[in-house]
Amino acid sequence: MRHMTFDPFAFLFASLIKNRVSVHHAKEVAELKLVRSNWKGRWASWLERFSGRFLVRKSCAIFGVTGEIANYERDLYQASAKIHTFPNGITLSEVEVLQDERSEFDIHVAFLCGTFSSWHGLDLLVEALEQPAKQDRLKIHLIGHIPDVLKATIEQHPAFQDHGTMEEKEYREILAKCDFSLGSLALFRKGLEEAATLKNREVLAMGLPILSGHVDTAFPDVFAYHRKISDISLHQMIEFGEKMKHFSRLTVRNEARQFIEKEMIMRDAVAFLEHLDHA
Numbered sequence: 001m002r003h004m005t006f007d008p009f010a011f012l013f014a015s016l017i018k019n020r021v022s023v024h025h026a027k028e029v030a031e032l033k034l035v036r037s038n039w040k041g042r043w044a045s046w047l048e049r050f051s052g053r054f055l056v057r058k059s060c061a062i063f064g065v066t067g068e069i070a071n072y073e074r075d076l077y078q079a080s081a082k083i084h085t086f087p088n089g090i091t092l093s094e095v096e097v098l099q100d101e102r103s104e105f106d107i108h109v110a111f112l113c114g115t116f117s118s119w120h121g122l123d124l125l126v127e128a129l130e131q132p133a134k135q136d137r138l139k140i141h142l143i144g145h146i147p148d149v150l151k152a153t154i155e156q157h158p159a160f161q162d163h164g165t166m167e168e169k170e171y172r173e174i175l176a177k178c179d180f181s182l183g184s185l186a187l188f189r190k191g192l193e194e195a196a197t198l199k200n201r202e203v204l205a206m207g208l209p210i211l212s213g214h215v216d217t218a219f220p221d222v223f224a225y226h227r228k229i230s231d232i233s234l235h236q237m238i239e240f241g242e243k244m245k246h247f248s249r250l251t252v253r254n255e256a257r258q259f260i261e262k263e264m265i266m267r268d269a270v271a272f273l274e275h276l277d278h279a
Contacts, residue, residue: 207249
């Protein structure tokens with residue numbers, strides 16, 4: 001069961017369901033303070049710490065979308081349950097490969113989300129590209145709602161193109177021009193170093209590589225199409241874009257398949273639970 005924050009029903013039912021597995025997608029206690037940076041966030045975080053302790057300790061196993069999250073939940077509540085990394089996954093047959101309309105010279109980059117929140121790090125990207133004159137090759141396509149505080153700066157910057165919120169059919173036409181996509185650049189603001197985001201998996205299934213500010217828990221270090229960087233820079237973006245031009249959309253998709261396919265992830269989870277049942 002996916003963990004629900006400060007769930008009052010946990011106190012009624014958690015003890016009655018002996019084979020319950022708690023699935024966590026975030027460090028909830030820390031994240032609630034970030035989502036609401038006022039007394040409401042602090043109060044919600046306190047409630048979660050109280051109810052979460054009871055709920056997690058009553059679970060027979062703890063699943064985390066990343067290993068970092070699973071370990072955090074077990075250590076925070078000093079639980080005895082075994083843990084398992086259970087990354088997000090997708091069904092590849094439901095995602096079509098992009099057309100290849102890449103430029104031979106320009107580097108086109110997609111930054112895609114519903115709303116640009118603090119952990120996406122759009123502000124860090126703007127700061128990294130503060131010298132517009134040197135970026136004539138770089139075209140960054142922003143797809144999603146941009147905070148008002150960054151709107152004016154982005155509108156005046158020649159590297160950025162603000163497309164606003166779009167439907168999939170519309171943004172696929174833009175992604176077809178792109179050499180790679182950006183993942184979240186400031187996940188550390190949520191107290192995280194690892195992630196397994198569905199959006200990145202969708203993009204990889206389309207055949208588009210990822211340059212990100214965090215580790216993806218599902219990919220080995222040698223996986224070439226999801227690169228983690230510590231600090232975003234013009235040089236790194238152009239270098240990565242040039243390198244990715246040599247790989248086809250289908251190559252990226254096929255290489256990512258074993259790490260993002262939902263069926264394979266579920267098989268690993270079943271194997272873990274079967275062993276747990278006999279332990």
